[in-house]
Amino acid sequence: MIEGLSLQVKVKGRPILKDVNFKIDDKVLVLGPNGSGKTTLLRVLSGLYKYEGSVKLNGVELRNISDFPSFSSNLPEVYHIAMKTEDLVSILSEIKECSEDIFSHMMNEAGVNPTGRNPSSLSLGERTVVFTALALCSKPEIIAIDEPFENLDKRRKGLMKRWLSEYGKEGFVVTHEMNVLKEFGSWKAFLMIEGRLYGPMVVGDFLRSKIVEGERDGSVVIEIAGKLYSLIVSNEGQEITDWNRLYDLV
Numbered sequence: 044m045i046e047g048l049s050l051q052v053k054v055k056g057r058p059i060l061k062d063v064n065f066k067i068d069d070k071v072l073v074l075g076p077n078g079s080g081k082t083t084l085l086r087v088l089s090g091l092y093k094y095e096g097s098v099k100l101n102g103v104e105l106r107n108i109s110d111f112p113s114f115s116s117n118l119p120e121v122y123h124i125a126m127k128t129e130d131l132v133s134i135l136s137e138i139k140e141c142s143e144d145i146f147s148h149m150m151n152e153a154g155v156n157p158t159g160r161n162p163s164s165l166s167l168g169e170r171t172v173v174f175t176a177l178a179l180c181s182k183p184e185i186i187a188i189d190e191p192f193e194n195l196d197k198r199r200k201g202l203m204k205r206w207l208s209e210y211g212k213e214g215f216v217v218t219h220e221m222n223v224l225k226e227f228g229s230w231k232a233f234l235m236i237e238g239r240l241y242g243p244m245v246v247g248d249f250l251r252s253k254i255v256e257g258e259r260d261g262s263v264v265i266e267i268a269g270k271l272y273s274l275i276v277s278n279e280g281q282e283i284t285d286w287n288r289l290y291d292l293v
C-alpha cells in the first residue's frame with residue numbers, strides 16, 4: 044500500500060507538488076503535461092526529495108525508512124553507484140536480490156548488450172531499457188517507473204508493456220505517451236497538472252473522455268491556470284490527444 048496525504052514538495056522554494064493525496068495498492072499510470080510534477084513524485088518516493096505532509100509505504104512513513112529493498116525505481120540518479128552496467132547488476136544483486144539471470148534474460152529479449160558500458164553512454168532507447176530492467180530485475184513489490192516507453196521502437200514498447208504487467212505489485216508508472224494508453228485500458232491513471240494529482244480514473248474511460256469547462260457532477264474536475272474543467276464521456280468538448288497540448292485546448 045502506498046499512501047500520500049497532503050504531500051507537498053518545494054524545490055528551491057517553489058511549490059512543485061501541492062497537497063497531493065493518493066492511496067494505491069495496485070499499479071497505476073501517472074499522466075500529465077511537461078513540468079507538472081510527475082517525476083518529482085517519483086523522486087519523493089525514491090527518497091531523493093524532502094517533503095511535507097505524509098507518504099507511507101506499507102504503513103511506514105517514508106522519511107523514517109532508511110532501506111526498503113522491495114522498492115525500485117528506474118530514475119537514472121539512483122544508479123550513480125557504479126560506472127559499468129554489469130557492476131550495477133552485481134551491486135543490486137547483493138543489496139536487493141536483483142537476479143543477474145533475469146537481467147540478462149531481459150537484455151536478450153530487448154536485444155541490448157550493455158556489458159562494459161555505463162548506461163549513460165547508451166543510446167536513448169537502450170538507456171530506457173537498461174534503467175527499467177535494473178529497476179525490475181529484483182522483482183520489486185513497489186515500483187516508481189519514469190517514462191518507460193521513451194525513445195523505444197514499437198517492438199520494444201510491446202516488450203516494456205509486458206515487463207510492466209509482469210513485474211511489481213503496486214506503484215506508479217509515469218508516461219506522457221498517449222499512443223500506449225490503449226494497451227493499459229484496464230489500469231487506473233492519475234492526472235498530474237500544475238503540481239496537483241487528480242483521479243484515479245480507469246484508462247479506458249479516460250480515453251473516451253473529453254475536456255469541458257466547469258464542474259460536472261460525477262466527473263474528474265481539474266484546475267488549469269486557475270479555471271476548472273471536467274473530464275466527461277460526451278460528444279461535446281475537446282479530445283485530449285497530447286498532454287503537452289492541454290493548454291491549447293482550454
Ligand SMILES: Nc1ncnc2c1ncn2[C@@H]1O[C@H](COP(=O)(O)OP(=O)(O)OP(=O)(O)O)[C@@H](O)[C@H]1O
Nearest residue numbers: 054055059075076077078079080081082083084219
Ligand atoms: N532540481 C530542480 N531545480 C529547479 N526546478 C526543478 C528541479 N526539479 C524539478 N524542478 C521543476 O519542477 C517542475 C516539475 O518537474 P518534473 O520533472 O516533476 O515534471 P514532469 O511532470 O516529470 O515533466 P516532464 O514530463 O517534462 O518530464 C518543473 O517546472 C521543473 O523545472
